[in-house]
Amino acid sequence: MSTTAPEAQHRDADHLSDPEWWRQAAVYQIYPRSFADADGDGIGDLPGITSKVGYLRELGIDAVWLSPFYPSALADGGYDVDDYRDVDPRLGTLADFDDMVTALHAAGIRLIVDIVPNHSSDRHEWFREALTSEPGSPARNRYIFRDGKGEHGELPPSDWDSVFGGPAWERITEPDGTPGQWYFHLFAKEQPDFNWDNPEVREDFLKTLRFWSDRGVDGFRVDVAHGMVKDFSEPMPSKADLQALNTGTDGFVDGSHPFWDRDAVHEIYAEWRAVFNEYSPARTAVAEAWVHPDRRARYASPEGLGQAFNFDLLQADFRAEDFREIITKNLAEAAASGASSTWVFSNHDVVRHATRYGLPESGPADSGAIMANAGKSWLLDGGDPAVVDAALGLRRARAATQLMLALPGSSYLYQGEELGLQEVGQIPDAERQDPSFFRNPGVEIGRDGCRVPLPWTSSGSSFGFGAGGSHLPQPQWFAEHSVQAEEADEDSTLNFYRKALALRAELQGAEDLEWLPTEEPSVLAFRRPGGWISVTNFGDAPATLPEGEVLLSSGPLEGHSLPGATTAWLRA
Ligand code: BGC
Numbered sequence: 001m002s003t004t005a006p007e008a009q010h011r012d013a014d015h016l017s018d019p020e021w022w023r024q025a026a027v028y029q030i031y032p033r034s035f036a037d038a039d040g041d042g043i044g045d046l047p048g049i050t051s052k053v054g055y056l057r058e059l060g061i062d063a064v065w066l067s068p069f070y071p072s073a074l075a076d077g078g079y080d081v082d083d084y085r086d087v088d089p090r091l092g093t094l095a096d097f098d099d100m101v102t103a104l105h106a107a108g109i110r111l112i113v114d115i116v117p118n119h120s121s122d123r124h125e126w127f128r129e130a131l132t133s134e135p136g137s138p139a140r141n142r143y144i145f146r147d148g149k150g151e152h153g154e155l156p157p158s159d160w161d162s163v164f165g166g167p168a169w170e171r172i173t174e175p176d177g178t179p180g181q182w183y184f185h186l187f188a189k190e191q192p193d194f195n196w197d198n199p200e201v202r203e204d205f206l207k208t209l210r211f212w213s214d215r216g217v218d219g220f221r222v223d224v225a226h227g228m229v230k231d232f233s234e235p236m237p238s239k240a241d242l243q244a245l246n247t248g249t250d251g252f253v254d255g256s257h258p259f260w261d262r263d264a265v266h267e268i269y270a271e272w273r274a275v276f277n278e279y280s281p282a283r284t285a286v287a288e289a290w291v292h293p294d295r296r297a298r299y300a301s302p303e304g305l306g307q308a309f310n311f312d313l314l315q316a317d318f319r320a321e322d323f324r325e326i327i328t329k330n331l332a333e334a335a336a337s338g339a340s341s342t343w344v345f346s347n348h349d350v351v352r353h354a355t356r357y358g359l360p361e362s363g364p365a366d367s368g369a370i371m372a373n374a375g376k377s378w379l380l381d382g383g384d385p386a387v388v389d390a391a392l393g394l395r396r397a398r399a400a401t402q403l404m405l406a407l408p409g410s411s412y413l414y415q416g417e418e419l420g421l422q423e424v425g426q427i428p429d430a431e432r433q434d435p436s437f438f439r440n441p442g443v444e445i446g447r448d449g450c451r452v453p454l455p456w457t458s459s460g461s462s463f464g465f466g467a468g469g470s471h472l473p474q475p476q477w478f479a480e481h482s483v484q485a486e487e488a489d490e491d492s493t494l495n496f497y498r499k500a501l502a503l504r505a506e507l508q509g510a511e512d513l514e515w516l517p518t519e520e521p522s523v524l525a526f527r528r529p530g531g532w533i534s535v536t537n538f539g540d541a542p543a544t545l546p547e548g549e550v551l552l553s554s555g556p557l558e559g560h561s562l563p564g565a566t567t568a569w570l571r572a
Contacts, residue, residue, distance in 0.1 A: 081116050231262065269287075354397040535568050
């Protein structure tokens with residue numbers, strides 16, 4: 001296929017000046033270490049991304065969200081940042097970054113970068129300075145250091161656990177060699193939390209936002225956006241007290257938790273908003289905030305970050321009534337905050353949706369280190385692909401994705417889902433990289449299975465990912481899902497995504513949705529402005545399609561009826 005497919009041609013430079021572009025964008029997440037490796041060191045890099053801009057353009061996305069590419073020891077896949085204003089030398093240079101931005105923009109594609117404000121890495125120069133400075137020094141005050149409890153300070157300041165398992169406090173050795181203070185880390189011990197009460201920390205992040213905005217970045221994905229502000233005044237509650245603050249699956253409702261979702265976090269985002277608005281078009285942001293739905297609107301408000309992720313569909317079963325309820329609730333919520341909604345089925349933290357939907361039991365989602373989602377028990381049981389009905393999983397995944405792409409708001413896609421990739425369940429322990437696997441033996445398998453480098457060709461070294469192998473092992477079955485194989489197959493998932501994204505760009509109008517009555521409760525149908533109708537059959541038996549011209553379906557139709565686990569778009 002040519003890289004100048006007619007459907008891609010509307011994405012020109014003019015398209016980039018629209019200040020509202022983010023409201024209904026199709027955003028493609030790139031996990032840079034696993035996308036494309038230009039220098040053959042086994043790790044994907046920025047020149048690799050630049051070399052694939054034609055592919056991204058032809059896919060038909062509006063923006064790329066780039067997971068961290070900053071210098072990092074990879075204690076948490078790059079979410080442990082050594083330097084916020086540089087590029088990891090294994091991934092390239094700042095000049096490579098500029099080249100990538102230029103190439104993406106020339107193709108009409110915007111760039112959102114991940115920003116990780118809750119914690120740095122333990123190799124950040126500020127943290128190294130803190131370790132060699134005295135307790136109570138300004139250098140220590142950029143992080144959260146406390147004296148330990150017990151006669152000799154040998155006990156942590158509280159009994160809290162980190163998100164990845166194990167204690168949330170780590171004891172250091174003081175410069176004079178004696179056992180010393182403890183620092184707080186919500187995630188791995190290599191990820192010390194910043195002290196956001198410190199104006200120096202705030203200033204430095206404003207500098208970082210301007211640094212990347214000046215380089216042409218269009219927006220930011222804000223990691224752990226609900227975690228930065230803390231109140232650790234004594235007496236600190238116990239772990240059991242914290243449990244009591246948790247209202248269940250929905251999160252915390254009143255801002256009283258010592259580290260999650262405190263109201264003062266919005267003062268930070270008001271400052272960030274002022275920086276975003278210094279640019280034209282204003283820079284955008286999307287919050288990763290695991291908060292009670294009632295509190296999500298503040299993150300998404302125009303005075304705050306502007307948009308917040310909603311992971312509700314990601315955590316839902318493939319069931320019509322659940323989808324309908326989630327969509328209705330989130331559209332109302334987004335409208336109330338002035339934002340548009342966000343939708344997502346897969347990302348770098350969860351089991352791929354083609355696999356989740358093919359598991360025998362689609363019972364309640366398994367809870368895990370980062371987010372609850374089905375598939376973790378399967379991974380813990382060995383991740384055997386034979387247990388997964390891959391064909392059904394993919395069929396449902398395509399139907400769900402096509403439904404998502406018809407919704408008002410922005411859709412976030414994760415690299416490789418356009419190839420219909422399944423989760424790689426079986427990775428030898430010795431080759432795993434995710435800290436949640438090592439910190440939580442027997443409880444977490446970790447997130448490596450969705451981070452395996454992409455297959456570009458059907459044969460050759462690392463299936464075309466790069467000349468130097470792949471930093472996580474790729475299974476043989478990647479061959480049939482390679483870009484090369486799927487380009488040659490008219491009915492492939494890749495060609496389905498291309499068609500769906502091109503049509504979406506053409507059909508997307510005002511952010512309204514009208515539910516249509518259906519004969520079967522397992523069928524959802526809605527109309528978008530301009531006569532665009534989306535119908536999804538969540539059941540097994542074929543359903544009647546409304547009258548109209550079928551524009552696209554996620555699987556073959558049976559005459560004018562819609563088979564199970566299939567979505568169709570019609571013009572009526
Ligand atoms: C990111 C994870 C990361 C964590 C800590 C999350 O929300 O998506 O990949 O491990 O933040 O930075």
